[in-house]
Amino acid sequence: MDRSLHAAQARITGGISPAALVAAYLDWAAHLVGSPGKQMQLVRKAARKTLRFAVYAGRCASQDGAIGRCIEPLPQDRRFTGDVWRHWPHNLLHQAFLLNQQWWHNATTGVRGVSRQHEAVVAFVARQLLDTVSPSNFLLTNPELLQRTVREGGLNILRGAQNLIEDWGRAMAGEKPAGTERFQVGRDLALTPGTVIHRNRLIELIQYKPNTGTVRPEPVLIVPAWIMKYYVLDLSPGHSLVEHLVDQGFTVFMISWRNPEPEDRDLGMEDYRKLGVMAALDAVTAVIPGAPVHAVGYCLGGTLLAIAAAALARDPNERLRSVTLFATQTDFTEAGELMLFINESQITFLEDMMWEQGFLDAKQMTGAFQLLRSNDLIWSRMIHDYLLGERAPMNALMAWNADATRMPCRMHSEYLRRLFLDNDLAEGRYLVDGKPVALSDIRAPVFAVGAEQDHVAPWRSVFKLHLQTDTDVTFLLTSGGHNSGIVSEPGHPGRSYQVRTQASTDRFIDADVWAATTPRTEGSWWPEWCRWLEARSGPPIAPPAIGALDAGLTPLCDAPGRYVRQG
Numbered sequence: 001m002d003r004s005l006h007a008a009q010a011r012i013t014g015g016i017s018p019a020a021l022v023a024a025y026l027d028w029a030a031h032l033v034g035s036p037g038k039q040m041q042l043v044r045k046a047a048r049k050t051l052r053f054a055v056y057a058g059r060c061a062s063q064d065g066a067i068g069r070c071i072e073p074l075p076q077d078r079r080f081t082g083d084v085w086r087h088w089p090h091n092l093l094h095q096a097f098l099l100n101q102q103w104w105h106n107a108t109t110g111v112r113g114v115s116r117q118h119e120a121v122v123a124f125v126a127r128q129l130l131d132t133v134s135p136s137n138f139l140l141t142n143p144e145l146l147q148r149t150v151r152e153g154g155l156n157i158l159r160g161a162q163n164l165i166e167d168w169g170r171a172m173a174g175e176k177p178a179g180t181e182r183f184q185v186g187r188d189l190a191l192t193p194g195t196v197i198h199r200n201r202l203i204e205l206i207q208y209k210p211n212t213g214t215v216r217p218e219p220v221l222i223v224p225a226w227i228m229k230y231y232v233l234d235l236s237p238g239h240s241l242v243e244h245l246v247d248q249g250f251t252v253f254m255i256s257w258r259n260p261e262p263e264d265r266d267l268g269m270e271d272y273r274k275l276g277v278m279a280a281l282d283a284v285t286a287v288i289p290g291a292p293v294h295a296v297g298y299c300l301g302g303t304l305l306a307i308a309a310a311a312l313a314r315d316p317n318e319r320l321r322s323v324t325l326f327a328t329q330t331d332f333t334e335a336g337e338l339m340l341f342i343n344e345s346q347i348t349f350l351e352d353m354m355w356e357q358g359f360l361d362a363k364q365m366t367g368a369f370q371l372l373r374s375n376d377l378i379w380s381r382m383i384h385d386y387l388l389g390e391r392a393p394m395n396a397l398m399a400w401n402a403d404a405t406r407m408p409c410r411m412h413s414e415y416l417r418r419l420f421l422d423n424d425l426a427e428g429r430y431l432v433d434g435k436p437v438a439l440s441d442i443r444a445p446v447f448a449v450g451a452e453q454d455h456v457a458p459w460r461s462v463f464k465l466h467l468q469t470d471t472d473v474t475f476l477l478t479s480g481g482h483n484s485g486i487v488s489e490p491g492h493p494g495r496s497y498q499v500r501t502q503a504s505t506d507r508f509i510d511a512d513v514w515a516a517t518t519p520r521t522e523g524s525w526w527p528e529w530c531r532w533l534e535a536r537s538g539p540p541i542a543p544p545a546i547g548a549l550d551a552g553l554t555p556l557c558d559a560p561g562r563y564v565r566q567g
Contacts, residue, residue: 250533327482455482
């Protein structure tokens with residue numbers, strides 16, 4: 001009964017636990033009530049901000065034209081950057097909003113005794129509620145919208161209404177966003193030639209066709225996250241990491257995860273390790289016997305690869321020549337704003353929701369990620385699409401992002417509890433085959449990539465890998481976000497990176513010192529990584545055959561395969 005009730009609540013709240021929010025609010029409110037000093041400080045701040053605003057309003061009334069602001073938006077806040085926001089009455093509106101926003105930040109933070117997570121939750125919720133009433137969100141209080149509406153005679157509102165109706169209809173029908181139909185897997189995306197040589201309940205393994213006369217003897221095996229479809233790394237010609245690797249003379253294998261159904265509810269992390277990473281590794285070594293593998297993991301796939309690599313090193317087993325981790329966390333104590341949704345109350349709520357349907361739906365995951373960047377992913381889109389009446393042109397990365405996957409109930413519960421909540425992997429409690437694994441057992445060199453604007457795997461959290469390993473670690477920090485920073489092909493404008501290798505015998509450097517002292521290089525980081533792989537590879541040899549008939553690895557179909565097309 002309780003689980004059914006919670007599942008029904010989750011459909012209304014978007015998977016966010018009301019009990020978790022109430023607990024955070026009560027913690028904050030109780031400590032604030034018992035802190036008269038903080039209360040007096042807030043009263044003084046309110047009085048100063050009121051006086052500051054009154055003085056500013058007086059200047060606006062006595063002077064013509066635009067005048068300077070009394071409070072500047074945060075650097076990442078681009079809502080009020082236009083010059084029209086500096087003129088009456090919109091200058092008063094947005095300045096009052098920013099002063100109010102700043103006061104609420106002061107009110108929800110710095111209250112002694114409130115737990116760190118509860119403080120973050122209360123501040124986050126306050127920010128979300130304030131953002132809903134931002135003057136930039138409404139026609140009558142947004143001067144840019146007013147000017148456009150007058151100039152177009154209201155046609156922008158008509159177009160916006162048409163966009164809204166179309167999006168609502170697509171959402172009700174379970175269809176993808178408008179424009180994604182121009183990007184079809186196998187026609188426009190995932191075009192690097194290859195063959196599916198292995199299939200089990202959970203994965204298809206793609207072996208890509210060589211594009212050079214000789215190849216490096218060590219193959220590259222890529223383990224993408226199953227929260228996403230693999231072709232983010234094989235988008236379109238010229239924007240494909242797989243294509244780039246093949247062109248550089250590497251034999252590339254890619255795991256393509258099956259999109260789980262309700263009957264897959266009992267698949268756990270160990271199933272993903274065995275049927276995913278280990279099954280793929282067995283197949284790769286059957287195709288190219290005796291050659292150690294360059295293993296690559298992305299996001300959640302990288303965490304699973306780190307677990308598998310630690311288990312191989314524990315036993316021991318020298319099947320890996322190197323380990324590369326893209327935007328991968330192995331210590332979850334500082335996992336960014338995603339930790340807002342990670343506590344016992346929230347995880348139990350999610351488990352009840354998944355218990356009823358057997359999986360976590362892609363839309364439920366997408367909603368949580370959008371909340372973390374609501375100004376960029378929710379409100380700015382509403383303004384652009386529905387009030388300005390303009391659709392942002394769909395591109396390959398956006399189309400891929402709309403092609404999300406589900407997460408099996410058991411696996412997602414284990415992932416949240418064992419990694420995020422309990423941090424078992426970093427603290428030596430994560431069990432594989434009944435015995436704990438430790439990343440410090442890994443002796444293969446590691447190449448780790450973090451992204452400066454990553455909200456999913458913050459780069460300082462990724463950087464903690466230095467504290468967990470006793471091998472050579474090359475850490476690269478790239479510009480961009482969780483996806484855009486990884487999909488960073490040569491020639492991509494505005495890309496840059498920093499890279500430094502720390503030997504196992506070197507002394508530790510903290511993340512901020514590392515960023516301040518490591519030189520920056522303009523351009524894509526892909527060639528840097530390829531040079532790193534080449535330095536750890538043998539002399540080129542003739543390309544291997546596709547599959548291995550004696551091991552039962554026969555061509556099943558052409559890439560991109562069957563699983564990636566599942567909705």
